[in-house]
Amino acid sequence: GQQLNQSPQSMFIQEGEDVSMNCTSSSIFNTWLWYKQEPGEGPVLLIALYKAGELTSNGRLTAQFGITRKDSFLNISASIPSDVGIYFCAGQLSGTASKLTFGTGTRLQVTL
Amino acid sequence: GAVVSQHPSRVICKSGTSVKIECRSLDFQATTMFWYRQFPKKSLMLMATSNEGSKATYEQGVEKDKFLINHASLTLSTLTVTSAHPEDSSFYICSARPPRGGFSYGYTFGSGTRLTVV
Secondary structure (H helix, E strand, O other): OOOOEEEEEEEEEOOOOOEEEEOOOHHHHHHHHEEEEOOOOOOOEEEEOOOOOOEEEEEEEEEEOOOOOOEEEEEEEOOOOOHHEEEEEEEEOOOOOOEEEEOOEEEEEOOO | OOEEEEOOEEEEEOOOOOEEEEEEEEOOOOEEEEEEEOOOOOEEEEEEEEEOOOEEEEOOOOOOOOOEEEEEEEEEEEEEEOOOOOHHHHHEEEEEEEOOHHHOOOOOEEOEEEEEEE
């Protein structure tokens, strides 16, 4: 099935640094979601974006819905060790119970 | 709120046997649930959409006779891996979408089931 391209694939950063990752698609989406997954667990929703240009924050996390509706960005400020995990973007076409298309994931490692 | 419970979290079975995985929405009703498969260090790949009271919709390349889905109530969907083989070993995750409103507008995922076929 289709997957969204996420970059970078992995990141190794020091505690306190800011992190940026993005997700691009060849087709448009109506909703963008960002999830975090830790080993052996299911993904946990971080931020949901519903319209082009929208900028939404959740604590140290900020995500944007690209104006073209084909991309999205996630920023994490002042990273801490518990930010370690895999971050996935996901796009959805319509507002009803339609399926999600997931990104390839960005693996984040935070060193002290 | 918006909790999805998945059971079991881990299962080991012998080749040729069948395994059933349950996905429950604990505090909301879900007419639609989704089943994903995830290989190590890979993303989630949608297997099928489970529809309450009707047949599941399978993604291309997913064998419906191999992966039986039943969604008999508004809070429970089950995935049965039939005649399991070692290549079916994987991490299976379900998700459901809470009703509109609130932060949890996005899909909520279960904690996953690690299936190992020996």
